[in-house]
Amino acid sequence: MISEKPVAVVFAYHNVGVRSIKTLLARGIHISLVVTHQDNPAETIWFESVADLCKEHGIETLTPADPKSEELYQRVASVAPDFIFSFYYRHMLPVTLLALAKRGAYNLHGSLLPKYRGRVPVNWAVLHGETETGATLHEMAAKPDAGGIVGQTSVPILPDDTAYEVFGKLAVAAEQTLWRALPDLIAGKIQVQPNNLAAGSYFGGRKPEDGRIDWSQPAQQVYNLHRAVAPPYPGAFFEQSGHHFIIIKARLSDLSFSDLPPGLHVVDNALFGVCGDGSALRIIELNRDGKTVTASDLHSLH
Known part of the structure; x- marks a missing residue:
């Protein structure tokens, strides 16, 4: 029998992390643990704090330097989560860790997959003059942004939009995508669409x-x-x-x-x-x- 309150471990950072955690809580997910990043003093922190949100809700947070550590694996294993979610967490999660999620591991990505897999997808989309992008909820796999697609929401990129402005739209699109997908995820009847990597694109980070x-x-x-x-x-x-x-x-x-x-x-x-x-x-x-x-x-x- 499926529990009324599924248990999740969440890897999250940035505005998308904050909005997505709020969405999980609103949909009745019990978040046992959140793994996030320590803010980098060399970086302009213009976004909301996942750590502060978790403090408000009494959710335990960890900030490991390496998500591949045995210590983190054992901590997540002790939770025995139904779901693992990644919301703008900056590191790839090892397949062994993802396998701990009894009912699946899912990531929110800031593009309309399979386009713009990889790093900083919003910046790349604006750089290439795209007129549309979006948020995609997908299964996590060994390769980045390569798992099956659960849901997508598109947003326009207007001719004068900066990446910052587009990111604001994407935070809302991510919330909408997750909000719509969660009832079926929780009920165990999610429909997964193929993520055709050959039809997409991959980009690295920017300096x-x-x-x-x-x-x-x-x-x-x-x-x-x-x-x-x-x-x-x-x-x-x-x-x-x-x-x-x-x-x-x-x-x-x-x-x-x-x-x-x-x-x-x-x-x-x-x-x-x-x-x-x-x-x-x-x-x-x-x-x-x-x-x-x-x-x-x-x-x-x-």
Whole structure:
């Protein structure tokens, strides 16, 4: 007989972790243990805290450096969970650990699988100019984001959306996907769809250096890069006239600057990043060497 209160161990971090834990509790899942990360002091923490939420609800939390440790395996085994869930936890979980979940191990991923498997899927989708992405609940397997698909919810990526804005939509989409799937998961009658990896794509992590602007590229490509890494991410950047610049806020301009070389220019007391196709980004907020600067500060760029 299926217990009225299934027991879960949850691996979670970030806003998706917070919203998903709230959703499990609302659907009557008993969470015995949450495994999360210690915040990295070198990282901008713009998201909600899983640890704080667990403290509010009296849920035990662990922050192991390595989820493959024997100690963690034994702790999860002692819980004997019905389910293991992973919600934006940053490490792959070993198959031996997943096997401890009597009724399945499931992950929420921030893309419409099989597209954008792997790391930072929201940033990659924006970078590639996608007009849609979403959240996918899927079975966990040995390969990342490779298990059968339980449910998906799509969200639009608007032309000026930054990755941060899209992530806000995905947190809601993840909650909706989980909310809809849980009754069937709990009842043991979930329908799993195949995850056709050959039809999808896989991407690795991104480093701050990947935000370097190449002004010889077309304006849309440069704009997509800006949107993909705009604050609170490290930001798209470039060096010019011996200074380090980071674009904080920009829009595609409808003006043409085919007479100007690629790079940063002041035109009619406004800042423009001229690109290889003669089109440009109108730069609304710019940081130079760690300080905000205006067009009047940069009247002489060369």
